[in-house]
Amino acid sequence: MFLTATMLPFLLQAGLDPARGGVPDYSADIQDRPPRELSIIDAPQPTSWLAQCLDQLEKEPTRAHVQAQIRRDTTNGQDRVLANHCLGLASVELGRWEEARAAFTASRQETPEKEARLRARFGAMAGNAALVTGDLDGALVLLDAARSDAVAASAGGMQGLIALDRARVLVGLDQLAAAEEALAEARRLQPEDAETRLLSATLLRRMGKLAEAQEQIEQAAKLDPTGPAIGLEAGVIAILDGREDAARSSWQSVVELSPDTEFAQSAQVYLDQLGPATE
Known part of the structure:
Protein backbone atom coordinates (compact mmCIF):
# COMPACT_ATOMS: atom_id res chain seq x y z
CA MET A 1 0.00 0.00 0.00
CA PHE A 2 2.88 2.36 0.58
CA LEU A 3 4.19 2.23 -2.96
CA THR A 4 1.12 3.76 -4.56
CA ALA A 5 2.38 6.91 -6.27
CA THR A 6 0.83 10.33 -6.38
CA MET A 7 0.92 12.18 -9.67
CA LEU A 8 2.66 15.37 -10.66
CA PRO A 9 0.21 17.87 -12.18
CA PHE A 10 2.45 19.37 -14.81
CA LEU A 11 3.13 18.84 -18.49
CA LEU A 12 6.23 16.92 -19.41
CA GLN A 13 8.65 17.63 -22.15
CA ALA A 14 8.56 14.32 -24.00
CA GLY A 15 4.89 13.61 -24.50
CA LEU A 16 3.78 11.90 -21.28
CA ASP A 17 0.20 12.85 -20.57
CA PRO A 18 -0.50 13.54 -16.86
CA ALA A 19 -4.19 12.99 -17.48
CA ARG A 20 -3.37 9.38 -18.41
CA GLY A 21 -1.08 8.67 -15.50
CA GLY A 22 1.72 11.19 -15.69
CA VAL A 23 4.93 10.74 -13.76
CA PRO A 24 4.66 9.45 -10.20
CA ASP A 25 5.97 11.52 -7.33
CA TYR A 26 8.23 8.82 -5.90
CA SER A 27 9.53 11.28 -3.31
CA ALA A 28 6.31 10.41 -1.47
CA ASP A 29 7.95 7.03 -0.91
CA ILE A 30 10.39 8.74 1.43
CA GLN A 31 7.45 9.41 3.69
CA ASP A 32 5.32 6.37 2.88
CA ARG A 33 7.93 3.64 2.74
CA PRO A 34 7.00 0.73 5.04
CA PRO A 35 8.71 0.77 8.43
CA ARG A 36 12.13 -0.83 8.32
CA GLU A 37 12.71 -4.17 10.03
CA LEU A 38 12.74 -2.92 13.58
CA SER A 39 14.27 -5.95 15.25
CA ILE A 40 17.65 -5.95 13.50
CA ILE A 41 19.16 -2.59 14.47
CA ASP A 42 21.65 -3.21 17.28
CA ALA A 43 19.33 -5.66 19.00
CA PRO A 44 19.99 -6.06 22.73
CA GLN A 45 21.62 -9.27 23.87
CA PRO A 46 18.60 -11.51 24.54
CA THR A 47 18.03 -13.08 27.90
CA SER A 48 16.46 -16.53 27.93
CA TRP A 49 13.04 -14.97 28.50
CA LEU A 50 13.49 -12.37 25.78
CA ALA A 51 14.74 -14.99 23.33
CA GLN A 52 11.61 -17.02 23.97
CA CYS A 53 9.39 -13.98 23.53
CA LEU A 54 11.09 -13.03 20.28
CA ASP A 55 10.76 -16.59 18.97
CA GLN A 56 6.98 -16.37 19.43
CA LEU A 57 6.57 -13.12 17.50
CA GLU A 58 5.96 -14.54 14.03
CA LYS A 59 3.76 -17.51 14.85
CA GLU A 60 2.11 -16.42 18.10
CA PRO A 61 2.28 -12.61 18.35
CA THR A 62 -0.78 -12.46 20.60
CA ARG A 63 0.81 -14.82 23.11
CA ALA A 64 4.06 -12.85 22.97
CA HIS A 65 2.09 -9.63 23.51
CA VAL A 66 0.34 -11.00 26.61
CA GLN A 67 3.51 -12.47 28.09
CA ALA A 68 5.42 -9.23 27.50
CA GLN A 69 2.69 -7.23 29.24
CA ILE A 70 2.83 -9.53 32.26
CA ARG A 71 6.61 -9.35 32.34
CA ARG A 72 6.57 -5.56 32.07
CA ASP A 73 4.08 -5.19 34.92
CA THR A 74 5.94 -7.53 37.28
CA THR A 75 9.58 -6.51 36.77
CA ASN A 76 11.75 -3.42 36.86
CA GLY A 77 15.09 -2.19 35.63
CA GLN A 78 16.61 -3.93 32.62
CA ASP A 79 14.01 -6.69 32.65
CA ARG A 80 11.24 -4.11 32.29
CA VAL A 81 13.11 -2.41 29.45
CA LEU A 82 13.41 -5.70 27.57
CA ALA A 83 9.79 -6.57 28.29
CA ASN A 84 8.71 -3.29 26.70
CA HIS A 85 11.00 -4.04 23.79
CA CYS A 86 9.27 -7.36 23.09
CA LEU A 87 5.87 -5.80 23.78
CA GLY A 88 6.58 -3.17 21.15
CA LEU A 89 7.63 -5.75 18.57
CA ALA A 90 4.56 -7.87 19.30
CA SER A 91 2.39 -4.78 18.90
CA VAL A 92 4.00 -4.15 15.51
CA GLU A 93 3.17 -7.71 14.43
CA LEU A 94 -0.44 -7.12 15.50
CA GLY A 95 -0.65 -3.71 13.82
CA ARG A 96 -1.12 -1.91 17.15
CA TRP A 97 1.12 1.00 16.32
CA GLU A 98 0.11 3.30 19.17
CA GLU A 99 0.92 0.53 21.65
CA ALA A 100 4.21 -0.09 19.88
CA ARG A 101 5.12 3.57 20.10
CA ALA A 102 4.32 3.68 23.82
CA ALA A 103 6.32 0.52 24.52
CA PHE A 104 9.40 1.63 22.57
CA THR A 105 9.24 5.09 24.13
CA ALA A 106 9.10 3.53 27.60
CA SER A 107 12.10 1.35 26.73
CA ARG A 108 14.10 4.41 25.74
CA GLN A 109 13.09 6.44 28.77
CA GLU A 110 13.99 3.64 31.18
CA THR A 111 17.33 2.87 29.55
CA PRO A 112 20.24 4.59 31.36
CA GLU A 113 21.72 7.58 29.53
CA LYS A 114 25.11 5.87 29.40
CA GLU A 115 23.50 3.27 27.11
CA ALA A 116 23.13 5.82 24.34
CA ARG A 117 23.25 3.29 21.50
CA LEU A 118 20.36 1.33 22.93
CA ARG A 119 18.42 4.51 23.64
CA ALA A 120 18.93 5.54 20.02
CA ARG A 121 17.60 2.21 18.81
CA PHE A 122 14.45 2.37 20.93
CA GLY A 123 13.90 6.01 19.98
CA ALA A 124 14.17 5.18 16.27
CA MET A 125 11.64 2.37 16.67
CA ALA A 126 9.24 4.69 18.50
CA GLY A 127 9.66 7.27 15.74
CA ASN A 128 8.86 4.68 13.08
CA ALA A 129 5.72 3.68 14.93
CA ALA A 130 4.62 7.30 15.27
CA LEU A 131 5.19 7.82 11.55
CA VAL A 132 2.90 4.91 10.71
CA THR A 133 0.13 6.42 12.84
CA GLY A 134 0.41 9.69 10.92
CA ASP A 135 1.77 11.75 13.83
CA LEU A 136 4.57 13.39 11.86
CA ASP A 137 5.36 16.05 14.44
CA GLY A 138 5.59 13.44 17.18
CA ALA A 139 7.71 11.21 14.97
CA LEU A 140 10.16 14.04 14.31
CA VAL A 141 10.56 14.73 18.05
CA LEU A 142 11.29 11.06 18.71
CA LEU A 143 13.71 10.74 15.79
CA ASP A 144 15.55 13.94 16.72
CA ALA A 145 16.10 12.51 20.20
CA ALA A 146 17.21 9.20 18.70
CA ARG A 147 19.66 11.04 16.46
CA SER A 148 21.17 12.81 19.47
CA ASP A 149 21.61 9.46 21.22
CA ALA A 150 23.21 7.94 18.12
CA VAL A 151 25.65 10.85 17.87
CA ALA A 152 26.52 10.48 21.56
CA ALA A 153 27.18 6.78 21.01
CA SER A 154 29.22 7.39 17.83
CA ALA A 155 26.85 4.94 16.16
CA GLY A 156 27.28 6.10 12.59
CA GLY A 157 25.34 3.25 10.98
CA MET A 158 22.34 3.83 13.17
CA GLN A 159 22.61 7.58 12.67
CA GLY A 160 22.40 6.99 8.93
CA LEU A 161 19.23 4.92 9.29
CA ILE A 162 17.70 7.56 11.55
CA ALA A 163 18.59 10.22 8.98
CA LEU A 164 16.58 8.30 6.36
CA ASP A 165 13.59 8.13 8.69
CA ARG A 166 13.88 11.84 9.50
CA ALA A 167 13.86 12.57 5.77
CA ARG A 168 10.62 10.62 5.37
CA VAL A 169 9.00 12.66 8.13
CA LEU A 170 10.32 15.97 6.84
CA VAL A 171 8.95 15.26 3.37
CA GLY A 172 5.57 14.59 4.96
CA LEU A 173 5.83 17.95 6.73
CA ASP A 174 6.75 19.59 3.39
CA GLN A 175 10.12 20.64 4.77
CA LEU A 176 12.00 19.62 1.66
CA ALA A 177 15.20 21.57 2.31
CA ALA A 178 15.52 19.96 5.74
CA ALA A 179 14.77 16.57 4.19
CA GLU A 180 17.56 17.16 1.67
CA GLU A 181 19.96 17.88 4.54
CA ALA A 182 18.90 14.67 6.30
CA LEU A 183 19.54 12.64 3.16
CA ALA A 184 22.94 14.30 2.71
CA GLU A 185 23.74 13.18 6.26
CA ALA A 186 22.60 9.65 5.42
CA ARG A 187 24.80 9.60 2.30
CA ARG A 188 27.81 10.70 4.32
CA LEU A 189 27.26 7.97 6.89
CA GLN A 190 26.33 5.14 4.51
CA PRO A 191 27.61 6.07 1.04
Missing part, protein backbone atom coordinates in the same frame (compact mmCIF):
# COMPACT_ATOMS: atom_id res chain seq x y z
CA GLU A 192 27.27 2.51 -0.24
CA ASP A 193 23.54 2.24 0.49
CA ALA A 194 21.49 2.13 -2.72
CA GLU A 195 18.24 3.11 -1.00
CA THR A 196 19.80 6.29 0.34
CA ARG A 197 20.98 7.22 -3.15
CA LEU A 198 17.60 6.43 -4.68
CA LEU A 199 15.66 8.52 -2.19
CA SER A 200 18.16 11.34 -2.62
CA ALA A 201 17.67 11.28 -6.38
CA THR A 202 13.91 11.21 -5.98
CA LEU A 203 13.80 14.19 -3.65
CA LEU A 204 16.28 16.21 -5.72
CA ARG A 205 14.20 15.50 -8.82
CA ARG A 206 11.09 16.71 -7.04
CA MET A 207 12.94 19.90 -6.09
CA GLY A 208 13.85 20.47 -9.75
CA LYS A 209 17.56 19.75 -9.24
CA LEU A 210 17.83 17.37 -12.17
CA ALA A 211 21.61 17.40 -12.54
CA GLU A 212 22.07 16.47 -8.88
CA ALA A 213 19.27 13.91 -9.13
CA GLN A 214 21.02 12.31 -12.11
CA GLU A 215 24.25 12.06 -10.15
CA GLN A 216 22.53 10.28 -7.28
CA ILE A 217 20.54 7.89 -9.47
CA GLU A 218 23.75 6.91 -11.27
CA GLN A 219 25.33 6.10 -7.91
CA ALA A 220 22.25 4.08 -6.95
CA ALA A 221 22.46 2.13 -10.21
CA LYS A 222 26.12 1.30 -9.58
CA LEU A 223 25.23 -0.08 -6.17
CA ASP A 224 22.12 -1.97 -7.35
CA PRO A 225 22.24 -2.32 -11.15
CA THR A 226 18.99 -4.28 -11.47
CA GLY A 227 16.89 -2.52 -8.83
CA PRO A 228 13.49 -1.87 -10.47
CA ALA A 229 12.72 1.23 -8.38
CA ILE A 230 16.07 2.67 -9.45
CA GLY A 231 15.42 1.97 -13.12
CA LEU A 232 11.96 3.50 -12.90
CA GLU A 233 13.26 6.65 -11.24
CA ALA A 234 16.14 6.91 -13.71
CA GLY A 235 13.60 7.00 -16.51
CA VAL A 236 11.55 9.69 -14.78
CA ILE A 237 14.62 11.89 -14.34
CA ALA A 238 15.64 11.33 -17.95
CA ILE A 239 12.22 12.20 -19.37
CA LEU A 240 12.05 15.39 -17.32
CA ASP A 241 15.50 16.28 -18.62
CA GLY A 242 14.39 15.78 -22.24
CA ARG A 243 16.36 12.55 -22.76
CA GLU A 244 13.65 10.34 -24.23
CA ASP A 245 15.97 7.57 -25.44
CA ALA A 246 17.52 7.22 -21.99
CA ALA A 247 14.08 7.12 -20.41
CA ARG A 248 12.96 4.40 -22.81
CA SER A 249 16.06 2.37 -22.10
CA SER A 250 15.61 2.61 -18.32
CA TRP A 251 11.92 1.72 -18.39
CA GLN A 252 12.45 -1.13 -20.86
CA SER A 253 15.10 -2.62 -18.56
CA VAL A 254 12.60 -2.59 -15.70
CA VAL A 255 10.03 -4.41 -17.85
CA GLU A 256 12.54 -7.03 -18.91
CA LEU A 257 14.36 -7.60 -15.61
CA SER A 258 11.45 -7.30 -13.17
CA PRO A 259 8.36 -8.67 -14.95
CA ASP A 260 5.15 -9.15 -13.00
CA THR A 261 6.01 -6.36 -10.56
CA GLU A 262 4.27 -3.04 -10.04
CA PHE A 263 7.47 -1.34 -11.20
CA ALA A 264 7.29 -3.16 -14.52
CA GLN A 265 3.62 -2.26 -14.84
CA SER A 266 4.37 1.43 -14.27
CA ALA A 267 7.30 1.32 -16.68
CA GLN A 268 5.11 -0.23 -19.38
CA VAL A 269 2.47 2.45 -18.88
CA TYR A 270 5.09 5.16 -19.44
CA LEU A 271 6.43 3.38 -22.52
CA ASP A 272 2.90 3.06 -23.90
CA GLN A 273 2.30 6.76 -23.34
CA LEU A 274 5.46 7.64 -25.22
CA GLY A 275 4.35 5.52 -28.14
CA PRO A 276 6.67 3.97 -30.73
CA ALA A 277 10.17 5.34 -30.88
CA THR A 278 10.85 7.63 -33.81
CA GLU A 279 13.48 6.56 -36.31
Whole structure:
Protein backbone atom coordinates (compact mmCIF):
# COMPACT_ATOMS: atom_id res chain seq x y z
CA MET A 1 0.00 0.00 0.00
CA PHE A 2 2.88 2.36 0.58
CA LEU A 3 4.19 2.23 -2.96
CA THR A 4 1.12 3.76 -4.56
CA ALA A 5 2.38 6.91 -6.27
CA THR A 6 0.83 10.33 -6.38
CA MET A 7 0.92 12.18 -9.67
CA LEU A 8 2.66 15.37 -10.66
CA PRO A 9 0.21 17.87 -12.18
CA PHE A 10 2.45 19.37 -14.81
CA LEU A 11 3.13 18.84 -18.49
CA LEU A 12 6.23 16.92 -19.41
CA GLN A 13 8.65 17.63 -22.15
CA ALA A 14 8.56 14.32 -24.00
CA GLY A 15 4.89 13.61 -24.50
CA LEU A 16 3.78 11.90 -21.28
CA ASP A 17 0.20 12.85 -20.57
CA PRO A 18 -0.50 13.54 -16.86
CA ALA A 19 -4.19 12.99 -17.48
CA ARG A 20 -3.37 9.38 -18.41
CA GLY A 21 -1.08 8.67 -15.50
CA GLY A 22 1.72 11.19 -15.69
CA VAL A 23 4.93 10.74 -13.76
CA PRO A 24 4.66 9.45 -10.20
CA ASP A 25 5.97 11.52 -7.33
CA TYR A 26 8.23 8.82 -5.90
CA SER A 27 9.53 11.28 -3.31
CA ALA A 28 6.31 10.41 -1.47
CA ASP A 29 7.95 7.03 -0.91
CA ILE A 30 10.39 8.74 1.43
CA GLN A 31 7.45 9.41 3.69
CA ASP A 32 5.32 6.37 2.88
CA ARG A 33 7.93 3.64 2.74
CA PRO A 34 7.00 0.73 5.04
CA PRO A 35 8.71 0.77 8.43
CA ARG A 36 12.13 -0.83 8.32
CA GLU A 37 12.71 -4.17 10.03
CA LEU A 38 12.74 -2.92 13.58
CA SER A 39 14.27 -5.95 15.25
CA ILE A 40 17.65 -5.95 13.50
CA ILE A 41 19.16 -2.59 14.47
CA ASP A 42 21.65 -3.21 17.28
CA ALA A 43 19.33 -5.66 19.00
CA PRO A 44 19.99 -6.06 22.73
CA GLN A 45 21.62 -9.27 23.87
CA PRO A 46 18.60 -11.51 24.54
CA THR A 47 18.03 -13.08 27.90
CA SER A 48 16.46 -16.53 27.93
CA TRP A 49 13.04 -14.97 28.50
CA LEU A 50 13.49 -12.37 25.78
CA ALA A 51 14.74 -14.99 23.33
CA GLN A 52 11.61 -17.02 23.97
CA CYS A 53 9.39 -13.98 23.53
CA LEU A 54 11.09 -13.03 20.28
CA ASP A 55 10.76 -16.59 18.97
CA GLN A 56 6.98 -16.37 19.43
CA LEU A 57 6.57 -13.12 17.50
CA GLU A 58 5.96 -14.54 14.03
CA LYS A 59 3.76 -17.51 14.85
CA GLU A 60 2.11 -16.42 18.10
CA PRO A 61 2.28 -12.61 18.35
CA THR A 62 -0.78 -12.46 20.60
CA ARG A 63 0.81 -14.82 23.11
CA ALA A 64 4.06 -12.85 22.97
CA HIS A 65 2.09 -9.63 23.51
CA VAL A 66 0.34 -11.00 26.61
CA GLN A 67 3.51 -12.47 28.09
CA ALA A 68 5.42 -9.23 27.50
CA GLN A 69 2.69 -7.23 29.24
CA ILE A 70 2.83 -9.53 32.26
CA ARG A 71 6.61 -9.35 32.34
CA ARG A 72 6.57 -5.56 32.07
CA ASP A 73 4.08 -5.19 34.92
CA THR A 74 5.94 -7.53 37.28
CA THR A 75 9.58 -6.51 36.77
CA ASN A 76 11.75 -3.42 36.86
CA GLY A 77 15.09 -2.19 35.63
CA GLN A 78 16.61 -3.93 32.62
CA ASP A 79 14.01 -6.69 32.65
CA ARG A 80 11.24 -4.11 32.29
CA VAL A 81 13.11 -2.41 29.45
CA LEU A 82 13.41 -5.70 27.57
CA ALA A 83 9.79 -6.57 28.29
CA ASN A 84 8.71 -3.29 26.70
CA HIS A 85 11.00 -4.04 23.79
CA CYS A 86 9.27 -7.36 23.09
CA LEU A 87 5.87 -5.80 23.78
CA GLY A 88 6.58 -3.17 21.15
CA LEU A 89 7.63 -5.75 18.57
CA ALA A 90 4.56 -7.87 19.30
CA SER A 91 2.39 -4.78 18.90
CA VAL A 92 4.00 -4.15 15.51
CA GLU A 93 3.17 -7.71 14.43
CA LEU A 94 -0.44 -7.12 15.50
CA GLY A 95 -0.65 -3.71 13.82
CA ARG A 96 -1.12 -1.91 17.15
CA TRP A 97 1.12 1.00 16.32
CA GLU A 98 0.11 3.30 19.17
CA GLU A 99 0.92 0.53 21.65
CA ALA A 100 4.21 -0.09 19.88
CA ARG A 101 5.12 3.57 20.10
CA ALA A 102 4.32 3.68 23.82
CA ALA A 103 6.32 0.52 24.52
CA PHE A 104 9.40 1.63 22.57
CA THR A 105 9.24 5.09 24.13
CA ALA A 106 9.10 3.53 27.60
CA SER A 107 12.10 1.35 26.73
CA ARG A 108 14.10 4.41 25.74
CA GLN A 109 13.09 6.44 28.77
CA GLU A 110 13.99 3.64 31.18
CA THR A 111 17.33 2.87 29.55
CA PRO A 112 20.24 4.59 31.36
CA GLU A 113 21.72 7.58 29.53
CA LYS A 114 25.11 5.87 29.40
CA GLU A 115 23.50 3.27 27.11
CA ALA A 116 23.13 5.82 24.34
CA ARG A 117 23.25 3.29 21.50
CA LEU A 118 20.36 1.33 22.93
CA ARG A 119 18.42 4.51 23.64
CA ALA A 120 18.93 5.54 20.02
CA ARG A 121 17.60 2.21 18.81
CA PHE A 122 14.45 2.37 20.93
CA GLY A 123 13.90 6.01 19.98
CA ALA A 124 14.17 5.18 16.27
CA MET A 125 11.64 2.37 16.67
CA ALA A 126 9.24 4.69 18.50
CA GLY A 127 9.66 7.27 15.74
CA ASN A 128 8.86 4.68 13.08
CA ALA A 129 5.72 3.68 14.93
CA ALA A 130 4.62 7.30 15.27
CA LEU A 131 5.19 7.82 11.55
CA VAL A 132 2.90 4.91 10.71
CA THR A 133 0.13 6.42 12.84
CA GLY A 134 0.41 9.69 10.92
CA ASP A 135 1.77 11.75 13.83
CA LEU A 136 4.57 13.39 11.86
CA ASP A 137 5.36 16.05 14.44
CA GLY A 138 5.59 13.44 17.18
CA ALA A 139 7.71 11.21 14.97
CA LEU A 140 10.16 14.04 14.31
CA VAL A 141 10.56 14.73 18.05
CA LEU A 142 11.29 11.06 18.71
CA LEU A 143 13.71 10.74 15.79
CA ASP A 144 15.55 13.94 16.72
CA ALA A 145 16.10 12.51 20.20
CA ALA A 146 17.21 9.20 18.70
CA ARG A 147 19.66 11.04 16.46
CA SER A 148 21.17 12.81 19.47
CA ASP A 149 21.61 9.46 21.22
CA ALA A 150 23.21 7.94 18.12
CA VAL A 151 25.65 10.85 17.87
CA ALA A 152 26.52 10.48 21.56
CA ALA A 153 27.18 6.78 21.01
CA SER A 154 29.22 7.39 17.83
CA ALA A 155 26.85 4.94 16.16
CA GLY A 156 27.28 6.10 12.59
CA GLY A 157 25.34 3.25 10.98
CA MET A 158 22.34 3.83 13.17
CA GLN A 159 22.61 7.58 12.67
CA GLY A 160 22.40 6.99 8.93
CA LEU A 161 19.23 4.92 9.29
CA ILE A 162 17.70 7.56 11.55
CA ALA A 163 18.59 10.22 8.98
CA LEU A 164 16.58 8.30 6.36
CA ASP A 165 13.59 8.13 8.69
CA ARG A 166 13.88 11.84 9.50
CA ALA A 167 13.86 12.57 5.77
CA ARG A 168 10.62 10.62 5.37
CA VAL A 169 9.00 12.66 8.13
CA LEU A 170 10.32 15.97 6.84
CA VAL A 171 8.95 15.26 3.37
CA GLY A 172 5.57 14.59 4.96
CA LEU A 173 5.83 17.95 6.73
CA ASP A 174 6.75 19.59 3.39
CA GLN A 175 10.12 20.64 4.77
CA LEU A 176 12.00 19.62 1.66
CA ALA A 177 15.20 21.57 2.31
CA ALA A 178 15.52 19.96 5.74
CA ALA A 179 14.77 16.57 4.19
CA GLU A 180 17.56 17.16 1.67
CA GLU A 181 19.96 17.88 4.54
CA ALA A 182 18.90 14.67 6.30
CA LEU A 183 19.54 12.64 3.16
CA ALA A 184 22.94 14.30 2.71
CA GLU A 185 23.74 13.18 6.26
CA ALA A 186 22.60 9.65 5.42
CA ARG A 187 24.80 9.60 2.30
CA ARG A 188 27.81 10.70 4.32
CA LEU A 189 27.26 7.97 6.89
CA GLN A 190 26.33 5.14 4.51
CA PRO A 191 27.61 6.07 1.04
CA GLU A 192 27.27 2.51 -0.24
CA ASP A 193 23.54 2.24 0.49
CA ALA A 194 21.49 2.13 -2.72
CA GLU A 195 18.24 3.11 -1.00
CA THR A 196 19.80 6.29 0.34
CA ARG A 197 20.98 7.22 -3.15
CA LEU A 198 17.60 6.43 -4.68
CA LEU A 199 15.66 8.52 -2.19
CA SER A 200 18.16 11.34 -2.62
CA ALA A 201 17.67 11.28 -6.38
CA THR A 202 13.91 11.21 -5.98
CA LEU A 203 13.80 14.19 -3.65
CA LEU A 204 16.28 16.21 -5.72
CA ARG A 205 14.20 15.50 -8.82
CA ARG A 206 11.09 16.71 -7.04
CA MET A 207 12.94 19.90 -6.09
CA GLY A 208 13.85 20.47 -9.75
CA LYS A 209 17.56 19.75 -9.24
CA LEU A 210 17.83 17.37 -12.17
CA ALA A 211 21.61 17.40 -12.54
CA GLU A 212 22.07 16.47 -8.88
CA ALA A 213 19.27 13.91 -9.13
CA GLN A 214 21.02 12.31 -12.11
CA GLU A 215 24.25 12.06 -10.15
CA GLN A 216 22.53 10.28 -7.28
CA ILE A 217 20.54 7.89 -9.47
CA GLU A 218 23.75 6.91 -11.27
CA GLN A 219 25.33 6.10 -7.91
CA ALA A 220 22.25 4.08 -6.95
CA ALA A 221 22.46 2.13 -10.21
CA LYS A 222 26.12 1.30 -9.58
CA LEU A 223 25.23 -0.08 -6.17
CA ASP A 224 22.12 -1.97 -7.35
CA PRO A 225 22.24 -2.32 -11.15
CA THR A 226 18.99 -4.28 -11.47
CA GLY A 227 16.89 -2.52 -8.83
CA PRO A 228 13.49 -1.87 -10.47
CA ALA A 229 12.72 1.23 -8.38
CA ILE A 230 16.07 2.67 -9.45
CA GLY A 231 15.42 1.97 -13.12
CA LEU A 232 11.96 3.50 -12.90
CA GLU A 233 13.26 6.65 -11.24
CA ALA A 234 16.14 6.91 -13.71
CA GLY A 235 13.60 7.00 -16.51
CA VAL A 236 11.55 9.69 -14.78
CA ILE A 237 14.62 11.89 -14.34
CA ALA A 238 15.64 11.33 -17.95
CA ILE A 239 12.22 12.20 -19.37
CA LEU A 240 12.05 15.39 -17.32
CA ASP A 241 15.50 16.28 -18.62
CA GLY A 242 14.39 15.78 -22.24
CA ARG A 243 16.36 12.55 -22.76
CA GLU A 244 13.65 10.34 -24.23
CA ASP A 245 15.97 7.57 -25.44
CA ALA A 246 17.52 7.22 -21.99
CA ALA A 247 14.08 7.12 -20.41
CA ARG A 248 12.96 4.40 -22.81
CA SER A 249 16.06 2.37 -22.10
CA SER A 250 15.61 2.61 -18.32
CA TRP A 251 11.92 1.72 -18.39
CA GLN A 252 12.45 -1.13 -20.86
CA SER A 253 15.10 -2.62 -18.56
CA VAL A 254 12.60 -2.59 -15.70
CA VAL A 255 10.03 -4.41 -17.85
CA GLU A 256 12.54 -7.03 -18.91
CA LEU A 257 14.36 -7.60 -15.61
CA SER A 258 11.45 -7.30 -13.17
CA PRO A 259 8.36 -8.67 -14.95
CA ASP A 260 5.15 -9.15 -13.00
CA THR A 261 6.01 -6.36 -10.56
CA GLU A 262 4.27 -3.04 -10.04
CA PHE A 263 7.47 -1.34 -11.20
CA ALA A 264 7.29 -3.16 -14.52
CA GLN A 265 3.62 -2.26 -14.84
CA SER A 266 4.37 1.43 -14.27
CA ALA A 267 7.30 1.32 -16.68
CA GLN A 268 5.11 -0.23 -19.38
CA VAL A 269 2.47 2.45 -18.88
CA TYR A 270 5.09 5.16 -19.44
CA LEU A 271 6.43 3.38 -22.52
CA ASP A 272 2.90 3.06 -23.90
CA GLN A 273 2.30 6.76 -23.34
CA LEU A 274 5.46 7.64 -25.22
CA GLY A 275 4.35 5.52 -28.14
CA PRO A 276 6.67 3.97 -30.73
CA ALA A 277 10.17 5.34 -30.88
CA THR A 278 10.85 7.63 -33.81
CA GLU A 279 13.48 6.56 -36.31
